[in-house]
Amino acid sequence: MATAFKDETGGAEAPTQSEAVVIRFAGDSGDGMQLTGGQFTLSSALAGNDFATFPDFPAEIRAPQGTLFGVSAFQINFGSSDITTAGDRPDVLVAMNPAALKTNVGSLREGGLIIADTGEFSQRNLDKAKYTANPLEDGSLAKWQLMAFDISALTLESVKPFGLGNKEALRCKNMWTLGLALWMFGRKRQPIIDWLNAKFAKNRVLADANIAALNAGHAYGETAELSGPLKQYNVEAAPAEPGVYRTVTGAEGISYGLVAGAQLAGLKMFFGGYPITPASAILHHLARLKEYGITTFQAEDEIAAIASAIGASYAGQLGVTSSSGPGIALKGEAMGLAIMTELPLVIVNSQRGGPSTGLPTKTEQSDLYQAIYGRNGDAPMPVIAARSPADCFNCAIEAVRIAVRYMTPVMLLTDGYIANAAEPWLVPDMDAYKPFPVEFMEHVPESGRFLPYERNQWGGRPWVKPGTPGLMHRIGGIEKAQNSGHIDYSPANHEMMTKLRKMKIDGIADDMPEQDVTLGEDSGKLAIVGWGSTFGPIHQAVRRQRAKGQDVHHIHVRNIWPLPRNLGDLLKRYEKIIVPEMNTGQFKTVLRDQYLVDARPLNKVSGQPFTIAEIEAAIEQALA
Amino acid sequence: MNDMTPIKATTPKDWETDQEVRWCPGCGDYAILKAVQRTMPEIGATPENTVFISGIGCSSRFPYYMETYGFHTIHGRAPAVATGVKLANPELDVWIITGDGDALSIGGNHTMHLLRRNLDCQIMLFNNEIYGLTKGQYSPTSRIGTNSPSTPYGSVDRPATPCAFALGSGARFVARGFDVSKNLPEVLKAAHAHRGAAFIEIFQNCIVYNKDVFEDFAAPKGAEDQQLWLKDGEPMLFAKGLKGIALDGDALELKVVDVVDGDWQAAGVIVHNVTNRSIAHMLVEMRFGEFPMALGVLYDDPRPTFNDAVVEQNRAVSEGKVADLSNLLVKGQTWTVADGPEL
Ligand code: SF4
Numbered sequence: 001m002a003t004a005f006k007d008e009t010g011g012a013e014a015p016t017q018s019e020a021v022v023i024r025f026a027g028d029s030g031d032g033m034q035l036t037g038g039q040f041t042l043s044s045a046l047a048g049n050d051f052a053t054f055p056d057f058p059a060e061i062r063a064p065q066g067t068l069f070g071v072s073a074f075q076i077n078f079g080s081s082d083i084t085t086a087g088d089r090p091d092v093l094v095a096m097n098p099a100a101l102k103t104n105v106g107s108l109r110e111g112g113l114i115i116a117d118t119g120e121f122s123q124r125n126l127d128k129a130k131y132t133a134n135p136l137e138d139g140s141l142a143k144w145q146l147m148a149f150d151i152s153a154l155t156l157e158s159v160k161p162f163g164l165g166n167k168e169a170l171r172c173k174n175m176w177t178l179g180l181a182l183w184m185f186g187r188k189r190q191p192i193i194d195w196l197n198a199k200f201a202k203n204r205v206l207a208d209a210n211i212a213a214l215n216a217g218h219a220y221g222e223t224a225e226l227s228g229p230l231k232q233y234n235v236e237a238a239p240a241e242p243g244v245y246r247t248v249t250g251a252e253g254i255s256y257g258l259v260a261g262a263q264l265a266g267l268k269m270f271f272g273g274y275p276i277t278p279a280s281a282i283l284h285h286l287a288r289l290k291e292y293g294i295t296t297f298q299a300e301d302e303i304a305a306i307a308s309a310i311g312a313s314y315a316g317q318l319g320v321t322s323s324s325g326p327g328i329a330l331k332g333e334a335m336g337l338a339i340m341t342e343l344p345l346v347i348v349n350s351q352r353g354g355p356s357t358g359l360p361t362k363t364e365q366s367d368l369y370q371a372i373y374g375r376n377g378d379a380p381m382p383v384i385a386a387r388s389p390a391d392c393f394n395c396a397i398e399a400v401r402i403a404v405r406y407m408t409p410v411m412l413l414t415d416g417y418i419a420n421a422a423e424p425w426l427v428p429d430m431d432a433y434k435p436f437p438v439e440f441m442e443h444v445p446e447s448g449r450f451l452p453y454e455r456n457q458w459g460g461r462p463w464v465k466p467g468t469p470g471l472m473h474r475i476g477g478i479e480k481a482q483n484s485g486h487i488d489y490s491p492a493n494h495e496m497m498t499k500l501r502k503m504k505i506d507g508i509a510d511d512m513p514e515q516d517v518t519l520g521e522d523s524g525k526l527a528i529v530g531w532g533s534t535f536g537p538i539h540q541a542v543r544r545q546r547a548k549g550q551d552v553h554h555i556h557v558r559n560i561w562p563l564p565r566n567l568g569d570l571l572k573r574y575e576k577i578i579v580p581e582m583n584t585g586q587f588k589t590v591l592r593d594q595y596l597v598d599a600r601p602l603n604k605v606s607g608q609p610f611t612i613a614e615i616e617a618a619i620e621q622a623l624a
Numbered sequence: 625m626n627d628m629t630p631i632k633a634t635t636p637k638d639w640e641t642d643q644e645v646r647w648c649p650g651c652g653d654y655a656i657l658k659a660v661q662r663t664m665p666e667i668g669a670t671p672e673n674t675v676f677i678s679g680i681g682c683s684s685r686f687p688y689y690m691e692t693y694g695f696h697t698i699h700g701r702a703p704a705v706a707t708g709v710k711l712a713n714p715e716l717d718v719w720i721i722t723g724d725g726d727a728l729s730i731g732g733n734h735t736m737h738l739l740r741r742n743l744d745c746q747i748m749l750f751n752n753e754i755y756g757l758t759k760g761q762y763s764p765t766s767r768i769g770t771n772s773p774s775t776p777y778g779s780v781d782r783p784a785t786p787c788a789f790a791l792g793s794g795a796r797f798v799a800r801g802f803d804v805s806k807n808l809p810e811v812l813k814a815a816h817a818h819r820g821a822a823f824i825e826i827f828q829n830c831i832v833y834n835k836d837v838f839e840d841f842a843a844p845k846g847a848e849d850q851q852l853w854l855k856d857g858e859p860m861l862f863a864k865g866l867k868g869i870a871l872d873g874d875a876l877e878l879k880v881v882d883v884v885d886g887d888w889q890a891a892g893v894i895v896h897n898v899t900n901r902s903i904a905h906m907l908v909e910m911r912f913g914e915f916p917m918a919l920g921v922l923y924d925d926p927r928p929t930f931n932d933a934v935v936e937q938n939r940a941v942s943e944g945k946v947a948d949l950s951n952l953l954v955k956g957q958t959w960t961v962a963d964g965p966e967l
Contacts, residue, residue, distance in 0.1 A: 246956060307701040312708035
């Protein structure tokens with residue numbers, strides 16, 4: 001989608017028409033690039049563009065200034081047609097210092113535009129970025145268009161009337177840059193000004209200074225227009241389904257989906273969490289929604305977070321916990337307890353690069369085995385994977401539905417990319433969702449005997465809230481006798497209970513949608529089978545290759561466990577299957593195991609999402 | 625549920641389940657179970673509102689024998705599960721059953737935080753100074769030199785003092801008892817009456833792996849000399865009133881003094897004040913041998929509970945707000961796409 005950005009010479013007055021543009025803001029972690037990107041995203045949304053974003057920031061909170069590892073970047077792909085990835089290669093790179101230039105320029109499209117702040121290209125900063133010569137001067141950036149000017153000095157000039165200290169004044173650089181970007185794409189400044197006024201409501205001077213910087217950046221675009229490659233571009237609004245839209249990140253989508261799920265189930269929610277990147281955002285969101293009957297509990301550790309959620313489920317609320325790989329590993333034993341005691345629970349895993357601490361702020365899909373298999377004993381558990389920030393909402397509702405209907409923990413997979421990235425979201429109409437109210441057992445059943453492990457039509461057991469007279473009973477992690485729930489170690493009982501637990505989970509496949517073909521037909525030469533956040537690049541790659549006449553189809557699996565009933569038959573109708581994953585081939589192995597199909601891997605484990613080009617190349621190779 | 629049903633008085637029998645109790649014959653756990661079943665009717669508890677939550681270990685089988693709601697969880701995690709239960713339904717009367725390994729080794733972190741937060745519940749720590757269920761390894765409360773399968777040449781690490789751990793973690797109620805003590809129900813009642821986390825260490829005889837380690841003070845013979853039963857407002861006397869505990873003001877520590885002619889004031893014997901945290905710190909640290917074993921309610925000074933604070937904050941910040949999800953979803957900046965010809 002990024003290819004339509006054209007560089008036309010001359011005709012500076014008429015904005016260049018572009019279908020889609022990829023812009024990357026890169027600077028020091030202290031430069032406020034995430035904020036700049038976020039506000040630029042908002043302006044794209046308000047301009048009616050479709051978009052996808054990719055925030056990429058270092059694991060260190062305050063990495064030493066000017067260093068290569070301290071670079072923080074925010075990429076947005078926006079356009080007038082369907083956008084599903086943050087874009088392969090930026091058309092515009094805003095580099096706030098030498099380190100940002102060095103770490104990002106390599107991915108800039110040939111002929112793309114570099115906007116650099118010369119004020120930061122001091123010898124000291126060049127040294128820190130390990131440049132032997134100033135790249136702005138030595139001709140090494142010749143493949144690209146370069147627009148280098150002293151943003152630092154221009155910012156200082158623009159905020160002079162406010163009497164800020166040098167350091168504080170320079171902090172306004174990001175707003176100056178944003179102002180310039182707004183000008184480039186013909187965006188309105190008012191929403192950003194409103195936001196600044198709200199953000200600095202308690203500090204008038206800072207609000208005014210930032211607004212002045214924003215205006216100055218914008219004005220600079222107009223006056224500098226005559227010189228060099230800086231010009232205006234026009235990106236039309238994207239056609240979209242009518243309705244009210246907002247931007248949503250995966251963490252927001254999950255949070256709202258959990259709230260919606262709890263409401264549809266008629267339950268209060270208890271969320272037990274422990275701080276971990278990139279999952280904490282969910283805890284932060286839910287902590288502000290107490291009026292929705294949500295109790296959030298920041299536990300002493302990951303184990304307490306899940307154990308308290310299990311306790312809350314036992315007491316009759318919807319227990320939810322969330323974490324990322326290392327935390328999920330710690331929760332493993334407790335997941336087994338929820339499986340054994342057959343209590344509902346939702347476990348959100350925002351995956352990141354592993355193993356161990358791995359890459360806390362980078363994305364990966366390498367916890368798939370952990371999700372499906374990562375517990376002691378035969379411990380089957382449903383797994384659902386969200387494909388995009390907006391998809392998180394529906395996936396969270398589905399996770400809640402399965403958890404309460406089948407009395408089981410459910411794992412909901414997202415990843416660092418989905419959790420932080422934003423995209424436009426057609427706000428759902430809550431009336432369109434069918435409630436699935438939970439019925440607690442409140443009396444001894446007609447049969448005259450209360451059996452805590454008697455199974456209902458879903459294979460689940462009754463949910464009885466402590467406090468209910470006459471239904472006192474004991475549960476626990478020790479093997480329980482079918483029906484009575486008494487401790488029972490007998491071989492026959494364990495065999496039966498193991499099978500019943502498995503059957504219950506397998507049976508969920510009858511209660512969920514069959515696998516569809518996301519793009520293409522239900523048979524053909526090549527199927528690209530994905531799950532989770534690889535949706536965007538796979539979708540675009542398949543679309544482009546199909547436009548070129550290739551016999552390629554996209555299947556995206558949401559229900560990872562149990563798998564959709566028809567998936568095996570569907571896969572067997574394609575000659576070739578490629579499974580792109582941000583791991584070393586986990587889902588590929590699952591598919592081979594389950595269906596004996598010749599699924600081939602396409603793997604990427606660099607902590608970065610797939611590019612469309614990488615998947616297109618794999619398609620071309622397979623069909624060559 | 626019928627709110628009009630008058631609460632029926634229960635008898636100890638009502639608190640027994642039909643399950644066969646499976647502790648070793650002679651295990652101290654039996655006496656504790658009986659004491660609890662005797663106490664429940666006296667405190668006016670109702671089986672349906674009572675929840676026993678345990679971890680893993682011999683003692684953690686306890687919930688199966690109580691005709692209440694019960695949750696036998698995983699090793700060390702009972703306090704965390706209990707926190708979720710209590711926050712989800714603060715009306716429930718929550719009892720945690722744990723052991724020295726469960727509460728102080730694998731679950732030490734949760735025990736500490738539950739006490740720090742002051743969750744309203746009772747924590748009964750059965751201290752037998754050994755891992756019973758796993759066949760006799762030394763535990764975090766085993767004395768130095770304990771011979772066990774994992775320490776065949778004797779343990780070399782220092783034991784933890786459960787009540788000192790509890791107090792150090794911020795507990796507002798700390799008590800001690802032992803399995804066969806006739807005073808145990810009184811201690812349990814005091815714990816139940818305390819609003820907040822009530823920590824009770826119960827010395828429990830594991831007759832298989834650590835037989836009679838508490839005999840030097842728990843045995844009926846000589847009990848008078850070896851047990852100091854603390855009572856709020858009463859002097860700290862033992863040995864039939866012939867000895868007492870006084871404060872050595874210079875060294876700032878406790879000392880044993882002789883009481884002549886019953887004149888304990890003259891001997892400087894301290895009057896027990898359950899709200900005195902400084903003295904409580906000294907009582908939990910009293911070395912047995914040099915001193916008698918301090919038993920009963922060592923410290924009891926309630927302060928606001930975690931669950932009350934959570935409930936209150938949930939209520940306060942929800943006040944005046946409408947939980948309308950459709951509104952929430954369109955909060956912040958939105959834009960509208962109108963029906964257009966391009967579709
Ligand atoms: S091993 Fe010890 S503590 Fe466990 S039941 Fe037997 S006697 Fe009791």
